[in-house]
Amino acid sequence: MLGWGPTKGDEKPRVVVLGTGWAGCRLLKDIDTKIYDVVCVSPRNHMVFTPLLASTCVGTLEFRSVAEPIGRIQPAISREPGSFFFLSNCTRADFQNHEVHCQTVTDGVDTLDPWNFRIAYDKLVIAAGAEASTFGIQGAKEHAIFLREVHHAQEIRRKLLLNLMLSDVPGVTDEEKHRLLHCVVVGGGPTGVEFSGELSDFIMRDVRQRYAHVKDKIRVTLVEANEILSSFDDRLRTYAIKQLTKSGVHLVRGIVKDVQPQKIILSDGTDIPYGLLVWSTGVGPSPFVNSLDIPKAPGGRIGIDEWLRVPSVQDVFAIGDCSGFLESTGKPVLPALAQVAERQGKYLAKLLNRMGKAGGGHADAAKEIDFGTPFVYKHMGSMATVGRYKALVDLRKNKEGKGLSLAGFVSWFIWRSAYLTRVISWRNRFYVAINWLTTLVFGRDISRI
Amino acid sequence: MLGWGPTKGDEKPRVVVLGTGWAGCRLLKDIDTKIYDVVCVSPRNHMVFTPLLASTCVGTLEFRSVAEPIGRIQPAISREPGSFFFLSNCTRADFQNHEVHCQTVTDGVDTLDPWNFRIAYDKLVIAAGAEASTFGIQGAKEHAIFLREVHHAQEIRRKLLLNLMLSDVPGVTDEEKHRLLHCVVVGGGPTGVEFSGELSDFIMRDVRQRYAHVKDKIRVTLVEANEILSSFDDRLRTYAIKQLTKSGVHLVRGIVKDVQPQKIILSDGTDIPYGLLVWSTGVGPSPFVNSLDIPKAPGGRIGIDEWLRVPSVQDVFAIGDCSGFLESTGKPVLPALAQVAERQGKYLAKLLNRMGKAGGGHADAAKEIDFGTPFVYKHMGSMATVGRYKALVDLRKNKEGKGLSLAGFVSWFIWRSAYLTRVISWRNRFYVAINWLTTLVFGRDISRI
Known part of the structure; x- marks a missing residue:
């Protein structure tokens, strides 16, 4: 499969962010692009300002007023040679090989079949969100x-x-x-x-x-x-x-x-x-989250520790609605709210920036680094x-x-x-x-x- | 078939307008709703300000900035008891019985089959526009x-x-x-x-x-x-x-x-x-225009005389891109331009208003009325x-x-x-x-x- 291999030691480390919701976008906004190359993978090229979405249904607000293009949130993805936005879905995460497999979104274009590619990551941030839950009600x-x-x-x-x-x-x-x-x-x-x-x-x-x-x-x-x-x-x-x-x-x-x-x-x-x-x-977990073979938090979310890491694998983090504290942390799973997701994105960007400055940006290089204060949510x-x-x-x-x-x-x-x-x-x-x-x-x- | 029969002598006469382009909308705007009830039939509930449409493709302008809802152009259609807008296509015009047959547009609603209905008119204005022409080029x-x-x-x-x-x-x-x-x-x-x-x-x-x-x-x-x-x-x-x-x-x-x-x-x-x-x-004539069994102007458009009437039938007018002067008038067919369509809509509204005031608003009542100055186009x-x-x-x-x-x-x-x-x-x-x-x-x- 075509794609990008691991970064070399003299290149910037690559952070791959899955998703463009509140969590992913806040992380994208705050990440230091002098330290990292960022690659964002999502089926939509904009963030939705969800609290105002209901107002657009009846025309109080226009649709575009509540949509922020990712390039406006993090201009590096369209300017830096190693930073990109890919309009794609992540289909599989291969934590052992430090890479994700993706498929392009080509809706509306009948002359083009979607194709698969893979991207190696130094750090992976899963911010892929949740799905509307219907409790199995038929229809x-x-x-x-x-x-x-x-x-x-x-x-x-x-x-x-x-x-x-x-x-x-x-x-x-x-x-x-x-x-x-x-x-x-x-x-x-x-x-x-x-x-x-x-x-x-x-x-x-x-x-x-x-x-x-x-x-x-x-x-x-x-x-x-x-x-x-x-x-x-x-x-x-x-x-x-x-x-x-x-x-x-x-x-x-x-x-x-x-x-x-x-x-x-x-x-x-x-x-x-x-x-x-x-x-x-x-909301409930999406099929992608369900497909991941890692320990889950209550409710089927991706299990994370106090530093928002997926502790069973190296260099993987999960934030926003797709993640929840593991039972072993003794903390309750946080509600699926924009403010939780945004706060997590902000925290994780700071953590990754500090890690990068300390020389732990590349894959498997952060083992000795002190993670500092854990994430605490204040409502x-x-x-x-x-x-x-x-x-x-x-x-x-x-x-x-x-x-x-x-x-x-x-x-x-x-x-x-x-x-x-x-x-x-x-x-x-x-x-x-x-x-x-x-x-x-x-x-x-x-x-x- | 369900629908509305002819108006009675003590009711306002009914003008049925087919289409919501430049011609139809200018007519709707200028028609005197104290004299007439207006019924507008079109598959779209807004007029497109076509000269600025190209600017919306790349985001210079927003889509809604170039779309005017019909209710804003002629508020009577949503307020007056006898005036309406119907989101429908006209499928057949029965000039002998002074009525049109229509079918509702229900795109995007799978639980509802389109249905047919008919509307009797006192005056019919065909402003249904033309179709993009591809000169039969395959694909x-x-x-x-x-x-x-x-x-x-x-x-x-x-x-x-x-x-x-x-x-x-x-x-x-x-x-x-x-x-x-x-x-x-x-x-x-x-x-x-x-x-x-x-x-x-x-x-x-x-x-x-x-x-x-x-x-x-x-x-x-x-x-x-x-x-x-x-x-x-x-x-x-x-x-x-x-x-x-x-x-x-x-x-x-x-x-x-x-x-x-x-x-x-x-x-x-x-x-x-x-x-x-x-x-x-x-552009070229639409299938609806092709289906009409009346004398045509060069290029297959609906043939009209100097007063924008379809002379072979009573109380029928045609304006905009769907119409053209009959060869017998000795005038050339006007180009398919917004300014031609708008000018025709303006002229016809004035003509219908004068006719209505003179008591010729109802079906077959305008035979004796002087139509006044013919339409002249100045570019x-x-x-x-x-x-x-x-x-x-x-x-x-x-x-x-x-x-x-x-x-x-x-x-x-x-x-x-x-x-x-x-x-x-x-x-x-x-x-x-x-x-x-x-x-x-x-x-x-x-x-x-």
Whole structure:
């Protein structure tokens, strides 16, 4: 198989990063490219600013405003002779030979077959993320749309606008119209709640004006098996429930048993017909992670120690949603959150930079090097918007702890400001602000392109 | 078949408009919705601002900045009880019974079969446009991308970015790399030239910075059978050729004989391998226009008289690229230009409004009404950008006539200002200006979403 062999002693050591999510991108951003060559392997050439993805489904924000090209995060990958970005999936990791096997992504190009290649690494960082989890419920993968990538948001927006338009056309029965205009969200975590809030904003403001013919027929239902926003303070949850209900979101407590093309069936036998089904019930390990023959953490994630190393092999690290502390560390597996992933990426970049400076950058050269302070995660709090200029901000360190918790307009303002400053590039920060402004002034864009 | 029957005498007369291009949208904008109910039937719910479409392929402008939702052009279609937009194709026009048969567009929704319905009209305006013409060259439809709709521009952008990334991956031969990075444009009219200019801008500025590894391998070739920009002044054409060549666009005089998946073959036997093939050689009648059993104008267009009527039937008009003056009028068929289409839409809206006011709005009620001054087209001139802040402005009334013609930076400034003021909504005018600004400051966006 074609590819790149190991680096020589007089060359820069090569860090191979699998994935372009929060963890991988933060690492890419902070890694010292004077010490290392970086090679990033991922099926997408951009990072998604996930907390704002729900806003793009209804046009509050544009898709490109929440996507950062990797070349903007780490310019070395397009400039340095030894640093690259490969639009590919990693298919196999050969830890013994210090190399990964990859396959190119050639979707949409029918004249080109994907091909395989291999890349030797000095350090390997697995930041390949997790997969949307459907708990084995039949039909969910086929009929529901997840909300994890930009193309998911695009699909939701296209389908929502299509359903709005189709329900206007002569020949649709009233029952069918109600079904087409029923948006069902499964999963009451922050993503599900924020998407429901955005949808109800879209209905209250834009649908009433621009689809006046069907404005009374469109509905949003949020289905959750337990409590919505279970990680938040009780007071905030009560507030969220009140706000969502006020905005017309119908909350249903229930367990989905079966997903069919036009309806979901709950375990108590209730049928819920839908026109749009969005699924957001958490994540589980991807087939790539499952295929790795190394000790796993609870939940099937790649097992790591306190320094984010995969301890059974040399020079391999895992960060973000794909990884979890091994039981032997005595630490709990951290939640699959952007802030965990980003903090891990930041920590690991620092560790690798220090290691490289100390001469431990090349393969098998770091055995004698002191790894320093282990990674410690401090939760900074959680935020979620519930639509209509309202949000929740929970600054408690953990579920039982004490701390500030806020709900309402001020929180919404904090929510927007906080995310605006977190958006990575100035370009996108500018576009997010402009999008919010034009949504306020002109309403949301409804062209179906 | 389900649908809507004829309007009654005490109801507003119904104008059915087929199509949402320049002609249809200008008519929709100007029609008096106090007199008429309007029903618009089109497979897309937005108008494309075509002169700026080429700029979206490389990210100078965003896709949504050049798309205007119909509801923003004519708000009545979403507010008035008798006015509607139907996302559908017209499949048959039954002029005898004053009705059209339509089929819904349900692309992307596998749980819904398209259905048929019919709509009776008092006045029918056919503004269904033309189709990209390939002169029967084998393979062109399958392998080339046209540049007429937003989804074409999206496809070009995705393919261009994919090819740039794939050519970086280990395992690509040098020959294959050259092929992947060869962008071939067939057709040297304004669209082909503007697209080539945008591409060379993109290469000179953005590819050099962001894809430094392959910057010397990417090339643009423009293939034209005759002269490029044949409708422009000779001096301007010479200038355009000089500018394009300076920007690295390779001009080839030749006739395409065959299009294969990875190369085109010219009639002199030359092979031109390509990674991206964009086709823009003019337009011809669509299958819908071909299917209409009415007298045609030269070139197979729907034959119209000086008042834009289809004279053989009652209450039917045709405007834009789908129509042409009948030979019996003694007038030449007008070129397929946005300004012709828009002027016709404007004229016809005025005519229909006057007719409606005089009590001739309903079917068969306009027989006695004076149609007034016939439509006369005055050419306002042509513009085209050739990249690198340079453009051509030709204000001559016709090819042989006299008048101002300009080339260079001032023209480019006129080009941008003129189009900015022509963009229909304030929202998009604002976004076009902002896109131009951020392209200047930050460069073009390269995320492949």
